[in-house]
Amino acid sequence: MITSKAAISLVARREIRARLFSKPFIIGLGVTSSLIVLAFVLASVFGGDDPTRLGLVGEQPAAAQAILEQQAELEDRELVFEDLASAAAGQEAIENGDLDAVVIDGTTLMMKREDVGLLSFVSAAWQQGQLLEGLGDAGLSDSDISSTLGQAIPLTVQELEPDDDRETKDRIAFVSVVLLFLAIQVAGAYIMMGVLEEKSNKVVELILSSIKARHLLIGKILGIGVLGLVQMLVLVGSTIAAAALTGSSVLPSLSVSMVVWGIVWFLLGYLLYGSMFAAGASLVSRQEDAQGALAPVSVVIMLSYFGSAFSASDPDSTFTRVLSVLPPVAPFAMPGRLATGSATTFDVGLAFVLTALTAAVVILLAERIYVRSVLHTDRPLTWREAWRLESS
Amino acid sequence: MLEISQLAKSYGDIVALTDATFTVEPERLVGFVGPNGAGKSTTMRSIFGLVAPDHGTISWKGKPAEHASRRQFGYLPEQRGLYPKMKIGDQVSYFAQLKGVSPREAQTKTSTILEMLDLGDRVSDPLEALSHGNQQRVQLAVALVHEPELLILDEPFNGLDPVAVSVLRDVLRQRATEGAAVLFSSHQLDLVEQLCDDVVVIARGEIQATGTVRDVRRSTGTQLAVVEIEHPETDVSDAFAGLAIIDVEHADGRSIARLELQSTSELGAVVAGARNCGQLVSLNYQPPSLTDIFKELVR
Numbered sequence: 085m086i087t088s089k090a091a092i093s094l095v096a097r098r099e100i101r102a103r104l105f106s107k108p109f110i111i112g113l114g115v116t117s118s119l120i121v122l123a124f125v126l127a128s129v130f131g132g133d134d135p136t137r138l139g140l141v142g143e144q145p146a147a148a149q150a151i152l153e154q155q156a157e158l159e160d161r162e163l164v165f166e167d168l169a170s171a172a173a174g175q176e177a178i179e180n181g182d183l184d185a186v187v188i189d190g191t192t193l194m195m196k197r198e199d200v201g202l203l204s205f206v207s208a209a210w211q212q213g214q215l216l217e218g219l220g221d222a223g224l225s226d227s228d229i230s231s232t233l234g235q236a237i238p239l240t241v242q243e244l245e246p247d248d249d250r251e252t253k254d255r256i257a258f259v260s261v262v263l264l265f266l267a268i269q270v271a272g273a274y275i276m277m278g279v280l281e282e283k284s285n286k287v288v289e290l291i292l293s294s295i296k297a298r299h300l301l302i303g304k305i306l307g308i309g310v311l312g313l314v315q316m317l318v319l320v321g322s323t324i325a326a327a328a329l330t331g332s333s334v335l336p337s338l339s340v341s342m343v344v345w346g347i348v349w350f351l352l353g354y355l356l357y358g359s360m361f362a363a364g365a366s367l368v369s370r371q372e373d374a375q376g377a378l379a380p381v382s383v384v385i386m387l388s389y390f391g392s393a394f395s396a397s398d399p400d401s402t403f404t405r406v407l408s409v410l411p412p413v414a415p416f417a418m419p420g421r422l423a424t425g426s427a428t429t430f431d432v433g434l435a436f437v438l439t440a441l442t443a444a445v446v447i448l449l450a451e452r453i454y455v456r457s458v459l460h461t462d463r464p465l466t467w468r469e470a471w472r473l474e475s476s
Numbered sequence: 477m478l479e480i481s482q483l484a485k486s487y488g489d490i491v492a493l494t495d496a497t498f499t500v501e502p503e504r505l506v507g508f509v510g511p512n513g514a515g516k517s518t519t520m521r522s523i524f525g526l527v528a529p530d531h532g533t534i535s536w537k538g539k540p541a542e543h544a545s546r547r548q549f550g551y552l553p554e555q556r557g558l559y560p561k562m563k564i565g566d567q568v569s570y571f572a573q574l575k576g577v578s579p580r581e582a583q584t585k586t587s588t589i590l591e592m593l594d595l596g597d598r599v600s601d602p603l604e605a606l607s608h609g610n611q612q613r614v615q616l617a618v619a620l621v622h623e624p625e626l627l628i629l630d631e632p633f634n635g636l637d638p639v640a641v642s643v644l645r646d647v648l649r650q651r652a653t654e655g656a657a658v659l660f661s662s663h664q665l666d667l668v669e670q671l672c673d674d675v676v677v678i679a680r681g682e683i684q685a686t687g688t689v690r691d692v693r694r695s696t697g698t699q700l701a702v703v704e705i706e707h708p709e710t711d712v713s714d715a716f717a718g719l720a721i722i723d724v725e726h727a728d729g730r731s732i733a734r735l736e737l738q739s740t741s742e743l744g745a746v747v748a749g750a751r752n753c754g755q756l757v758s759l760n761y762q763p764p765s766l767t768d769i770f771k772e773l774v775r
Contacts, residue, residue: 094573102562286557290618293524293551294574296543459526461555474528 091295095303099278100310113315116266117322124326135162138206139174139186148190148213155209190214256338257396257420260346263319264416265389268353271312272361272385278304279365279458280374288458297455305358309351312358316350338423346419352436353415356443357385359450366454368464377464384412392416399426409435411442477501478523478541478626478657483532484681485518492518494681496532500626500659500674505652507668507689508661509766510678511774516661517554519678520628524551536626547576550624552632552660556615558603565590565599568617575622582621589617593643609637616644620651627651629660633667645671669693669766679774693763700768701735701746701761708754715753719745730757737761 103109136156140149149165156163166183168174171194174186178196185195185202190213193206219229282288282300291300320343327338364378375382391413395404399421408417408427414435421427427435456473457465465473483496493515500506508516521527523534524546534541536548558567565586572582590596593613603611612635619629627648633641649671652658659676662668668675668689675692677685685692700722705712712724712731720736731754735746743761750756764772 090576091574094570098570101566102559106561281559285560286553286555287559288557289521289526289553289555290551290557290571291574292526293546293549293553294571 088296088299091299092303092306095295095300096307096310099304099307103274103308103311104314109311109315112270113318116270116315117318120319120322121326121329124323124330124332128330128332135164136185136202136205137164137166137183139166139168139177139183141168141171141174141186142189144187144190145210145213145217147216148210151212152206152209155205161205253424253426254397254399256342256423257399257426258393259323260342260420260423261389261392261396261416263316263323264346264350264353264419265385265392267312267316267319267350268357268415269385269389270315271308271354272357272381274308274311275304275358275361276365276374276378278308279362279454280368280371283366283369283458283461284371286461292459297458298451300458301362301451301454305355305362308358309354312350312354313347316347320346342419342423345422349415349419352439352443356411356415356439356446357381359443359447360384363450363453363457363470364467366458367467367470369461370464373464377467380467388413389416392420396420399424405431409438411435411439414439477537478659479533479535479538480519480523481533481535483519483522483529483534485515485522485527485529485531491681493522493529493532496678496681496683498676498683498686500657502625502655502657503652504657504673505648505671506657506659506674506676507672508659508676508678509663509665509668509770510661510684514678514774515681516678517630520551520554520630520659520661523628524549547622548625550619550622550627550629552615552619552629554630556612558611558614558618560604561602563600564595564603564606564614564617567603568614568621571618572621575624577622585621585623586617589621592647593617608635609640612636613640616647620647623656625656627656627658627660629658631662632660633662633664641667665766665770675766677770677773684773685769689766690763693766693769695769699737699740699761699763701737701743701759703733703735703746703750703759704757705731705733705750705753706755706757710753712753715749716746717749719749 138152153163166177168177168186171186171188174183174188174194177183178186178194185193185199185206187193187206187210190210193203195202216229219232220226224232282291288300324338326332360381361378364381365374367377368374388410391407393416395401395407395417398404404417404421404426407413408421409431418427418432418435422432453467453470457470460470460473478500480499481497483493485491485493496515496519508519510516518527522529523541525541525543536545539545541549562570568586568590569579569582572585573579577585587596587599590599593616595610595613595617598606598610603614606614616629616632619627629648632644632648636644645667648658648660652673672689674687675685675689676683677692685695687695703716705715707729708715708731712733713721716733716735719742720738722734722736724734725732737743737746746761747756747759750759
């Protein structure tokens with residue numbers, strides 16, 4: 085007799101063989117990884133800090149320009165100066181986007197809209213320049229001035245919650261939400277296609293004359309799960325490669341434990357959503373009916389994804405904490421929160437237990453629906469009808 | 477031996493089977509005939525657990541048929557279907573392995589059966605690259621590959637060209653000779669009559685007749701005699717008074733009467749009547765064909 089284990093492993097291996105080297109899988113993976121690389125490249129080209137371009141019209145305090153350059157170096161900010169003939173030329177350059185601001189006669193700072201950061205950056209240097217000029221005019225020697233000013237020590241900052249790379253962490257959280265969504269959504273779509281394919285070409289009747297429906301379902305979920313892992317690893321790999329390639333600030337913050345957690349949450353999310361996709365697809369026999377049958381699953385997955393993406397930027401709020409612990413959301417949100425260190429051990433533990441339990445329950449419910457509806461090929465069933473069907 | 481006993485199944489208000497009881501014995505080729513919707517496919521699907529009967533039992537070798545015993549069954553479903561993109565060699569071998577055949581053995585058996593069905597050179601082709609007829613052959617290969625002891629084939633001759641029909645006939649005959657019990661449904665009654673040892677006639681969810689083809693053909697009371705008389709001297713109708721005359725034709729000084737006999741014992745009366753009437757030229761008497769029986773039983 086063919087054992088349950090043998091049946092499941094045969095089905096799983098067929099799923100892997102049939103898809104791993106298939107064009108759609110390879111092309112899909114290629115396109116997704118290229119998109120990731122492209123996103124990083126675009127971010128490094130356009131997202132990098134633009135140099136601050138400052139136009140100068142008329143007389144300026146003598147030292148202002150040098151002071152600003154020093155300041156820019158301290159802040160790791162690129163600075164470009166341009167001398168202009170008139171205020172009108174400056175205005176035109178600003179409107180064209182060629183310049184960020186123009187200092188007129190050392191007294192007026194012209195910019196498109198008031199930019200407080202830029203204002204304080206420029207005006208501090210100009211004030212200091214004017215101060216130096218004033219002190220010089222008052223008869224102080226240059227050495228007196230520099231020794232006096234040298235004693236003015238800027239305030240040191242004491243951060244209560246030091247967070248040097250807040251922005252980077254937010255970016256990692258967001259990227260991980262997108263990656264997990266992609267990976268789970270694509271693997272779910274594969275399950276849907278796998279179930280639908282066997283129903284639409286009627287081969288399921290022949291398979292179930294040899295093995296149990298439950299074993300077909302388990303084998304399929306396991307086999308496609310392996311493909312999903314391969315896909316996940318390729319996506320993570322291309323993310324790391326793209327980050328390395330573009331010298332992104334994301335790279336140094338990545339760690340092995342993040343990748344491991346990402347995989348753990350992928351698997352949980354895959355089991356949760358994959359079994360829903362399988363149950364939904366078993367209700368119908370035709371591609372065109374699938375969208376309708378899977379609408380409830382799509383709504384849950386999309387809401388969870390948008391919720392996670394939305395809250396990734398505000399990791400410490402109660403809303404985010406609660407949302408990210410909910411089982412349908414946790415697989416998308418938790419890896420990001422783990423990566424940024426915003427999740428407490430309690431949050432992670434709770435989310436893990438809740439999600440694992442929910443996944444187990446959903447798998448059992450999905451199995452019931454799948455086993456009852458997979459042999460019904462005459463017309464689409466509703467979830468309710470499938471639930472009430474007698475088992476064959 | 478496959479024993480089906482009092483099998484009943486309804487889908488809501490639609491009754492598919494009411495009381496199906498028959499057996500399929502080893503070394504026997506059994507034809508399963510009946511009009512569309514009579515319950516043939518429901519019966520066959522029940523054997524594989526694809527339909528849960530409301531009532532009745534299916535047993536194999538004296539034990540209820542269940543997943544373990546179905547390993548010895550081969551199935552050609554009414555709804556044909558395989559994986560379109562899978563190579564046919566891999567495909568046949570896969571289904572053999574689902575029946576519990578080891579991978580190595582599955583490979584050998586796959587080559588053998590594909591060779592037998594003239595598909596030996598297509599092993600590496602995906603199913604979808606094959607013609608419809610050849611896809612049917614692959615479907616048959618899947619049913620046969622693990623050398624099942626019980627073969628259940630739903631309309632196996634449908635869609636086959638004459639060459640394939642003859643190949644399949646030989647294969648089924650051979651499998652039965654080797655000891656398999658074979659049950660197949662068909663609407664080609666002449667083929668069933670020639671090929672089968674036994675026949676099961678089903679209509680309206682009920683078994684109408686079972687037994688050897690010969691027994692079933694003789695099972696109805698009425699049998700046909702065609703009598704040809706030269707130069708009849710009396711009215712042919714009077715000569716056969718007391719017998720059921722279907723019709724009488726006259727042509728070229730001959731009369732041809734068709735009579736419906738209730739039993740073989742009436743043959744004597746037919747001969748006597750004919751002699752009294754004129755010169756008896758020919759008497760053609762045989763049990764009705766399966767087609768005749770079928771028409772009568774399913775009426």
